[in-house]
Amino acid sequence: MERLDKLLASTGRWSRREAKRLVKEGRVLVDGIPALCAEDKVNPERSAVLVDGADIGYARQTYIMLHKPAGVLSATEDPRQRTVLDLLPPELRRRGLFPVGRLDRDTEGLLLLTDDGALAHRLLSPKSHVDKVYYAHLDVPLGEEDRLAFAQGIVLEDGYRCMAAELALLGDGGEVLITLREGKFHQIKRMAAARGSRVIYLKRLRMGALSLDGALPPGGWRCLTEEEIAGIGGWK
Numbered sequence: 084m085e086r087l088d089k090l091l092a093s094t095g096r097w098s099r100r101e102a103k104r105l106v107k108e109g110r111v112l113v114d115g116i117p118a119l120c121a122e123d124k125v126n127p128e129r130s131a132v133l134v135d136g137a138d139i140g141y142a143r144q145t146y147i148m149l150h151k152p153a154g155v156l157s158a159t160e161d162p163r164q165r166t167v168l169d170l171l172p173p174e175l176r177r178r179g180l181f182p183v184g185r186l187d188r189d190t191e192g193l194l195l196l197t198d199d200g201a202l203a204h205r206l207l208s209p210k211s212h213v214d215k216v217y218y219a220h221l222d223v224p225l226g227e228e229d230r231l232a233f234a235q236g237i238v239l240e241d242g243y244r245c246m247a248a249e250l251a252l253l254g255d256g257g258e259v260l261i262t263l264r265e266g267k268f269h270q271i272k273r274m275a276a277a278r279g280s281r282v283i284y285l286k287r288l289r290m291g292a293l294s295l296d297g298a299l300p301p302g303g304w305r306c307l308t309e310e311e312i313a314g315i316g317g318w319k
Contacts, residue, residue, distance in 0.1 A: 087111065088121035090132065092174035094139050099174060110135050145178050146312050147171070147196040148293070152301035157185035157194060167194060170302050183207065184266055184290075192217070192287030193295040195315070196304075202315065212246070212264035216289040217271055223280040224256030233261070237274045243267070245274060260288075291315065 085093075091102035091111070103121040105111050111118040112133040113125055125132060127141045151157065151167055158166045159181050168176050183195040183203045197203060205211055233250035249262035261271055272282045288295050292314040299305065307315070 084124040084126055086121070087113070087118055087123050087125050087132075090125055090127055090141065091134070091139060093145075093178060094141060096139070097174075098172065105134055112136075144199040145175070145180060145197060146199065146307040146315070147175070147180065147304050148296060148299070148307055148311070149182075149194045149196055149304040150295060150299040150301050151186050151191055151194040153189045153191050155302075156188055157182045164188075167196065171196075171304060186287060187269060187272075187285070190285045190287065191301060192285075193290055193293065194287070195290065195293065206315075213291045214289070215263045215266065215287060215291075217261045217263070218286045218288055219259050219261055219271060219275070219282050220284040221257050221259065221275055221280040222283055225250065225252060225259060225275075225278060225280060226256055227252075229256075229278045232278060233274070237277050239267075239273045239277060245270065248274070 087106065088099050088102040091097050091105065092099045097105065102111075106118045106121040109117045112131075113123075114130050128143070132139050132141065149167055149170065152170075154165070155170065156164050156166045159168055160166060167182055168180060171180070179198045180196045181198070181203070183197060183206055186192060186194055206213060230250045230252065233248045236247050237245045239245065245267070246263075246265050248264070249260075251260040251262075253259055261274075263270060267273075271285060275282050293307075293311055296305065
């Protein structure tokens with residue numbers, strides 16, 4: 084059982100204050116009956132909750148697509164710096180969301196936030212090789228030899244041999260698309276350095292079947308669609 088105002092706020096569509104106002108205005112129906120009190124307890128899995136005649140779209144777990152901007156930490160909290168959760172409204176921050184994986188502080192792009200621990204465990208397991216596609220702008224252009232080296236597995240400065248990766252050259256090679264199937268610390272920057280280049284700008288575009296929504300500005304977010312949730316649920 085869950086408080087009605089908290090249930091409405093958990094969808095990310097209304098704040099707790101707005102939820103109380105909706106109930107007061109008689110716009111919330113629970114099993115066809117107007118709700119009288121925002122503090123009433125409701126079983127969201129058994130009761131039909133409507134606002135203005137539309138189902139609220141309750142989900143036991145939450146999946147958020149975030150366009151992470153540069154300068155923000157991929158963390159749940161930090162006493163000195165802004166984190167990705169600080170970009171969300173209070174009602175979503177209270178759901179216990181966390182980033183699945185991480186992006187470096189100065190890296191932009193797609194980040195999945197959820198409270199689905201089982202999914203995160205599957206995705207972050209060393210056995211899960213989910214394709215992750217990045218756009219990178221480099222100070223020294225790469226070429227065909229570099230593409231072959233990426234395909235064979237770049238050896239980093241500490242001797243670690245990366246898994247085979249795809250390097251697609253855009254234009255003169257100063258701009259590239261890189262597809263990884265693992266996620267070591269600063270991996271793309273270290274791979275580029277191993278080939279004598281430096282990453283000036285880095286942005287993640289895709290994780291598996293989930294692509295960054297082009298309509299989301301840096302710092303913008305939205306809930307995943309049912310199709311997108313089904314897609315990430317199939318990641319192995």
